[in-house]
Amino acid sequence: MSEGFNNLKKKLKINAILSTILSGLGSGVLITSLLLLIFKLSALDFNPLFILIGVAASLITASIIFVCLYPFDLRLAKYIDKRLGGKEEAQTMLACKDKSGDMVELQRASTNSRILAIPKKETRILSMWISAGVMVLATIMLIIALVVPKAAVPEPPKEPEKEFEFTDEKLTALQNLIDSVKESKLQDDVKSNVVLELEALLDKLYIEEGEKPVTEKEMKTLVVDTILSCRALIDKVDYCDDIGVLLIKSNHDFLTELGTALIDYDSALLRDAIENVKKNTNASNVDDTLDKIYTELPSALKEANAPNDYTVYIAFNTFLNEVNRIIEGRKNGYSVGAALEFFNKALPPLFDSLTSRLPIEKSNEEQKEYITKRLMEIFGITEKDVFGDDKNQATNPEAPKPDDDNKQNEGGMGSGNTIFGSNELVYYPKLDIITEYGTVIDGSTTVIGEYYARVIEAIMNGNYSPEVADYLRDYFNHLYNTSENEGEE
Amino acid sequence: MENIEKVQQFSEAVKKIKSELRKDVVGQNEIVDNVIIAIIAGGNVLLEGIPGVGKTRLVRSLGKVLSLPFSRIQFTPDLMPSDVTGTNVIEKTPDGKMVSSFRPGPIFANLVLADEINRATPKTQSAMLEVMQEHKITVAGQRYELKEPFFVLATENPIEQDGTYPLPEAQMDRFVFKLLMQFPSDKEIVDIVNMTQITMDETAEAVIDDQAILDMRRLASTVPVIDEVVNYAARLVSGTHPELNKSETAKKYIKYGASPRAAQALISCAKVRALINGRYNVAYEDIDALAIPVLRHRIKINYTAVNEKLSVDNVISLLVKETKR
Incomplete structure (x- = not known):
């Protein structure tokens, strides 16, 4: 090819290579910077792997630019023809580059001289400037992307918390609960602490005008805390069920039966356990029995972590001392018969101590469950709110199991007696029992009680205004008390 | 380089031809250019135009400038093919013998003006086909070659459609160009009048000969x-x-x-x-x-x-x- 053509080709080749490098690099940096900026403004963490996108963009751009700009012969010839006025001179020269002939050589020479005559300024390459511009833009974008701080993650809009409405019904129910606890047979110290907890709850929930209202969430927290505090206070003085749970894992029947009796707070079961061990212990197994009792009972007591002044603990320790004395006596020559006699004599004191404690703890347990359930009912708290997913913490073993709960909540008429009002639990101080509302019918107040129950149900369903509800309560309280007095008389 | 000189000569010759033709032909620049192209390319031209626009004058002037023998064939409906190609005639020699000799027709020229070619019968028109395509004539089984360069410039009169025989496509295809001679402008008419007041004859002079045209043709083909x-x-x-x-x-x-x-x-x-x-x-x-x-x-x-x-x-x-x- 001619000198002019080759010179121009060389110039355009350099331009193509430089433009490729600049454009490729520029586009890669631009893409990466844009991604970085987007991530920052979106408060996201920039993943370094995204740099690969920039690299890919760089390679693709560079390839495209190179292919578009590289001065292939035909492309260059067309470019030259355009510069020379579009007479296909360069293309003819290219097509005839391998041909000979006078006219061909003449054409070649003529075209070459015209190419050489093109002013250098006219071959200024625009693409180079564009590529440089891309690089500059990319640099600016990179600086911006690096300088711009990462946006803060916007906090989700807080929904206004629902206020807790401490209705008169709820207030009355809580006050009634406090009153019933005061009249209960809980230990005095425990009772006063539980009452303090309940009264504290009432104070916190009862908001005077102008004070900051309590939200539903806060109410739930307060009630759950109160429930757990009350339960902890009562559990602090009751250990029969804890010891019983450990004893039922024992290998010896006596201890297992003893454990069951403690868990159920059942004196009859306790008696049966004592009778059974008396009956089943004989000359052949007395030593074994004593050894097992002396091995397993102390570990259960230790694991239950009961205080040393706990009556049951003292009773068991006394029993264990006697058992130990028998064991030592056997080593020192006690006969089997003597061992059996001493063993049988040690059992009644144990029985007496335990039977005196069992009813108390049973009553405490029932009171604990009553307080828990009543607070849950009054404030609409669920077991999950109080105990989470741990159903073992939920209620005592005597309490209805979840399946029973479902059965209890099924609609329609059951096969049992008709009850009036809701099936909520109520503590009857005079009878010292906790039972479903309406199941205790005092002879002197049967009719009044029925009406009272219906009125209470209606009040709790919100059928009356607060003023009317107060009037009705006062009316029936007065009527109920009057009838009791008349009954006593 | 020899060809450079030839190219220079080519350019000069074309310029001279144009300048000489302008002495006799007013305007019609495109026609003149295309006729020159056709001649150098070795093709025939069909000229169409109303009477009096200079078709015949152009051809006659062209013949003078190119130093080519020129003949004009006026086609009429009664023109026979032999009137175009020539024919054998019986002649008596001086010694009294009767011999047949070929009398060439007007086609035997380098530059032929076939005037109003569409007035001739298809038979006569077809006689032109062989001549225009092959530059050869066959008469009574005898083949005669025409001298190069051979160029036919035919004219068609668009007005007189009565009594005309449209040229068949096969013959039309043999013309490299069909050129339309336009009616001259007012100024051109004035120039024509002024020119022809002096003389009606063509004043162009010969600038090249047949060999030069052939050289130009060969050069152009490369x-x-x-x-x-x-x-x-x-x-x-x-x-x-x-x-x-x-x-x-x-x-x-x-x-x-x-x-x-x-x-x-x-x-x-x-x-x-x-x-x-x-x-x-x-x-x-x-x-x-x-x-x-x-x-x-x-x-x-x-x-x-x-x-x-x-x-x-x-x-x-x-x-x-x-x-x-």
């Missing part, structure tokens, strides 16, 4: 042309055929298209045109410039074009615009 330009010419010609579905213009406006001779004519004449314009290669613009004179007599437009008042030239222009380079 002008290179790239495949893309040849392909473009081919697409242009095939685009005139509506049945090939290559062109919307053809499908809409053309009844039948041009033969491959049109492509040959385009390239041959484009080479000459390029050289005349001082270039040493054929360009797309050469093809575009020659498309109308080359194609106008080779295609037939349909009624849609007529209805839309489109002439053949308009349709060819549309075709050129539509054909991609």
Whole structure:
């Protein structure tokens, strides 16, 4: 090819290579910077792997630019023809580059001289400037992307918390609960602490005008805390069920039966356990029995972590001392018969101590469950709110199991007696029992009680205004008390 | 380089031819240029124009400038083929013997003006076919070669349609160009009047001879042309055929298209045109410039074009615009 053509080709080749490098690099940096900026403004963490996108963009751009700009012969010839006025001179020269002939050589020479005559300024390459511009833009974008701080993650809009409405019904129910606890047979110290907890709850929930209202969430927290505090206070003085749970894992029947009796707070079961061990212990197994009792009972007591002044603990320790004395006596020559006699004599004191404690703890347990359930009912708290997913913490073993709960909540008429009002639990101080509302019918107040129950149900369903509800309560309280007095008389 | 001189001579010769022809022919520059191209390319030209626009004068002047023997054949309906080609006659020799000798017709010239060719019968017209294509005549089994360069310039009178025999397509195809001589402008008429007041005779002088024309022809044939330009010419010609579905213009406006001779004519004449314009290669613009004179007599437009008042030239222009380079 001619000198002019080759010179121009060389110039355009350099331009193509430089433009490729600049454009490729520029586009890669631009893409990466844009991604970085987007991530920052979106408060996201920039993943370094995204740099690969920039690299890919760089390679693709560079390839495209190179292919578009590289001065292939035909492309260059067309470019030259355009510069020379579009007479296909360069293309003819290219097509005839391998041909000979006078006219061909003449054409070649003529075209070459015209190419050489093109002013250098006219071959200024625009693409180079564009590529440089891309690089500059990319640099600016990179600086911006690096300088711009990462946006803060916007906090989700807080929904206004629902206020807790401490209705008169709820207030009355809580006050009634406090009153019933005061009249209960809980230990005095425990009772006063539980009452303090309940009264504290009432104070916190009862908001005077102008004070900051309590939200539903806060109410739930307060009630759950109160429930757990009350339960902890009562559990602090009751250990029969804890010891019983450990004893039922024992290998010896006596201890297992003893454990069951403690868990159920059942004196009859306790008696049966004592009778059974008396009956089943004989000359052949007395030593074994004593050894097992002396091995397993102390570990259960230790694991239950009961205080040393706990009556049951003292009773068991006394029993264990006697058992130990028998064991030592056997080593020192006690006969089997003597061992059996001493063993049988040690059992009644144990029985007496335990039977005196069992009813108390049973009553405490029932009171604990009553307080828990009543607070849950009054404030609409669920077991999950109080105990989470741990159903073992939920209620005592005597309490209805979840399946029973479902059965209890099924609609329609059951096969049992008709009850009036809701099936909520109520503590009857005079009878010292906790039972479903309406199941205790005092002879002197049967009719009044029925009406009272219906009125209470209606009040709790919100059928009356607060003023009317107060009037009705006062009316029936007065009527109920009057009838009791008349009954006593 | 020898060719450089030849190219320079070529350019000078063409300039001289043009300048001499302008002494006798007023205006009609495009016609003059195309006639020169056709002569150098070795083709024949069909001239159409009303009487008195200078068709005969152009040919006569051309004959003088090119130093070529010129003959004029006035075609009439009673013109016989032998009147064109010549015939054998029985002659008595001085010694009394009767011999047959061939009397050449007016076709035996380098430059032939076939005036009003469409007035002759098809038989007579066909006698021209062999001459125009092969530059040879066969009379009574005897073949006679015509001297090169041989050039036929035929005229058609568009007005007198009565008693005319339209030229068949096969004969039309043998003309490399069909040129339309336009009515001169007022100024040109004034120039014509002023010129012919002095003398009615052609005043142009000879500038080249037959050999120079042949050299020019050979030189022009060596002008290179790239495949893309040849392909473009081919697409242009095939685009005139509506049945090939290559062109919307053809499908809409053309009844039948041009033969491959049109492509040959385009390239041959484009080479000459390029050289005349001082270039040493054929360009797309050469093809575009020659498309109308080359194609106008080779295609037939349909009624849609007529209805839309489109002439053949308009349709060819549309075709050129539509054909991609």
